[in-house]
Amino acid sequence: xxxxxxxxxxxxxxxxxxxxxxxxxxxxxxxxxxxxxxxxxxxxxxxxxxxxxxxxxxxxxxxxxxxxxxxxxxxxxxxxxxxxxxxxxxxxxxxxxxxxxxxxxxxxxxxxxxxxxxxxxxxxxxxxxxxxxxxxxxxxxxxxxxxxxxxxx
DNA sequence: GCCAACGTTGGC
DNA sequence: GCCAACGTTGGC
Numbered sequence: 183x184x185x186x187x188x189x190x191x192x193x194x195x196x197x198x199x200x201x202x203x204x205x206x207x208x209x210x211x212x213x214x215x216x217x218x219x220x221x222x223x224x225x226x227x228x229x230x231x232x233x234x235x236x237x238x239x240x241x242x243x244x245x246x247x248x249x250x251x252x253x254x255x256x257x258x259x260x261x262x263x264x265x266x267x268x269x270x271x272x273x274x275x276x277x278x279x280x281x282x283x284x285x286x287x288x289x290x291x292x293x294x295x296x297x298x299x300x301x302x303x304x305x306x307x308x309x310x311x312x313x314x315x316x317x318x319x320x321x322x323x324x325x326x327x328x329x330x331x332x333x334x335x
Numbered sequence: 336g337c338c339a340a341c342g343t344t345g346g347c
Numbered sequence: 348g349c350c351a352a353c354g355t356t357g358g359c
Binding site for chain 2: 214215216312314
Binding site for chain 1: 355356357358
């Protein structure tokens with residue numbers, strides 16, 4: 183059974199519009215172990231992903247994507263010129279992983295964080311309680327509530 | 336721009 | 348292994 187996820191990006195770095203233009207992308211640059219473990223171990227092709235704009239005005243869920251390639255080494259960790267370079271990453275021990283996601287849908291209206299906070303059924307979301315985790319699982323019920331909001335209900 | 340929350344690092 | 352210092356995230 184597929185799982186659901188939420189992934190954050192600052193729109194100035196990579197937005198839902200960038201993803202729509204590109205069709206798909208690799209999710210490089212994650213340097214948090216918990217988020218890495220999800221990408222390396224748990225995310226599967228076909229899993230659905232809520233795309234969230236952090237550090238945005240307002241911060242909001244803006245669309246839907248899906249996993250199209252499962253965890254593999256994040257090559258940017260070994261590039262000294264990359265912003266997310268990690269000298270401890272090596273060929274034998276890549277240390278950081280990423281997945282590929284593809285564009286599915288952009289919501290007609292973003293769902294602001296403030297709305298999510300007020301929506302019954304979402305109280306336990308990691309997004310609302312552990313706001314720094316950039317790749318996080320989303321419960322089936324929560325996912326469906328947010329999708330309905332995104333489709334304008 | 337501020338600052339709270341929180342993850343990581345490194346001295347001991 | 349503890350914990351203080353530090354850096355980053357991200358809402359406001």
